[in-house]
Amino acid sequence: MIDLKVHEVRPFVGARDFAESKAFYQALGWEIEYEDDSLALLANADYCFYLQNHYAKEWVENTMLHVAVADARACYEQVKALLDSGRFPDARVAEPKEEPYGALVTYVWDPAGVLLHLAEWLPDGQKAA
Template identity: 65%
Template sequence: MLDLRITDVRPFIGAKDFDISRAFYEALGWTTDYLDDQLALMTNGAHRFYLQRYYQKDWLENTMLHLTVADAAACHAQIAALLADGAYGDARVAPPKQEDYGARVTYVWDPAGVLLHLAEWRD
């Protein structure tokens, strides 16, 4: 077996409207650590992903990120308030749901249709 010694994983996420998607993720607490006309490196603590100026509906609407959070209900309330004015296009949020696999999850769709699973794990 190979020992790749992986120290970081950075998925690539597309955007229907690059500027709106970047603003959306910044509003969720991510910072833009690198930016050019095609790519932004989004960072939250030790976690990163690349937001790219590329849109393919089928791909983005089948992309999901599972993020562990401390409080799924608080995330829902904060994101619902953030989305209330419609500034982030088609972004939306669903109330927390207890999933059979053990997490309480708030589902959030970003402006391009990427599905975020904000999962709270309870003991």
């Protein structure tokens, strides 16, 4: 077996409107660490991904990012308030849902259709309140 000695994975995510997607992720707490006309490196804590100024509908609408969070319900309330402001009319959020793999998940669709899983891991055997 090949030992790649992986120490980081940074997915590439597409954007229909690059400026709008950058603003959306910044509103969610991501910071731009690098950007040019075609690429932005977005970071939150020690976690990063690349946002591309490229849109292919089938690819973007099938992209999903799993983001572990401390409180999925609080995330829902904060994202809902952001979207209720009307600032990102194409973005959506769904109420938290308990998934069989042990997480309470708030699903968020960014303005291009990328699906974020804001997942709070539940202690073994615990149900979400």
